[in-house]
Amino acid sequence: MAGKRVNTTATARLKQDYLRITKDPVPFVKAIPLSSNILEWHYIVNGPENSPYEGGIYHGKLVFPREFPFKPPSIYMVTPNGRFKCNTRLCLSISDFHPDTWNPAWSVSTILTGLLSFMLEKSPTLGSIETSDHTKRQLAAQSGLFNLNNKIFNELFPDVVDKIKEDIRKREEEMRNATSNGSQSGTDTRNSSQTVGGGNLARNGIFGSALANVVVIIGFAAFAYTVKLVLKSIVE
Template sequence: MASPAGFKRLTKEYQRIQDEPVPYILTRPTDANILEWYYVIQGPPDTDYEGGQYLGKVVFPSQYPYAPPSIRMLTPSGRFLPDTRLCLSISDYHPESWNPSWGMGTIMTGLLSFMTGTEHSTGCDTATNSFGRKKLAQESHAWNERNEHFKKWFENRQHVEKCMTTAIQTSKGEKKVDIKETSKSTSAPTATVISSASAASADSSSSPTSEKHKKPEVIDLDDSPPSTPRVKKKKKKPEVQGDSEFEPILLD
């Protein structure tokens, strides 16, 4: 069960995502439990995932936003092992790297950035090559049609494509959002992998990103600027004000 702070925070984040959709991503909480969310990533153009749709799941802890969620991708993609916890700084693999200012927008944008990159971490598929990923992209629709969660929360391929088109065209009031153009003027979470021996360290070097695919736009889920969490009297937990533009580090 979500805490009052977590319930309020996630409700606000869902409303913001509906008002300002994240390009190439649909996400929503389940009706019975706001801590359990499903997402669909539509493979961006000029990537191995173009034409594919990938269902995944994010489960927030009851302590959210003071603890990170677990992240899984369910649809076979050739990038991640299906239904396997992903080791990222924005996931529960490394709670020491979690920043309470991050929210669903940061998590999803960081996941897409990592997915279309070349770095590897725990939970990645290291056996499938580019040809295999493109083949899985075409097969993803048949897999989704057999998945009860995809059908329940996202209906079908056509419904997802329609929603994605609307999200891309209406994001921030623009007629169309081009993932290549937005990367020139907007920062997104970078993908940096740290070895197991140095996972406890917060310092790391950035890994090269894909030449073809630029990082998508980060859409903050809170209008307030990033700031250091305020500490109340009697050592109460800091009040968190939604997403920030801090760059999560991907850990191994």
């Protein structure tokens, strides 16, 4: 009976937290429990602007004990992010690694706010990794496509899935347009070169023809003058 009462307490508290987070969302964060198990929540963190995570969509999960809120949850990150190891329990002051620092008054919103805050820091802890900002930005750009391969992500966040697919479609279209414009530009350049070259050839042909005519005329004149001299000498 005691275990059942504890489980009822955890369920009631998590339902209350879900209503709270739905009404007053945490900035950059969205979270929802599994319909089949309210003790397992999945969240997404949208990388804040002016951070190495900007544009990234990071999926993770919270696993609550039956004794919640008297014991803290386990915290995991699923999407590669450059800050935390994936699918590994994270050692944070708000996770089950530190039950001594846990406060039963803390809610799911408090946990997710703390997670985001720690993500933006560089303090090392068990489950954290060190990577360059360049690596974090690369992972942020790849995060959406990575999440599409996760079944639970697709089921719990269909609106985010649609946005990711639309963004991917737009990027592909921009790439196709850029490639098409590049090819057209190359064709126009070649045509322009041919036109200019053809014009030069035409001008060179006209000039060459005129020069040939002048040479012929001069030749005839010289020949006529020579003949005139010969005839004059014969007459004399």
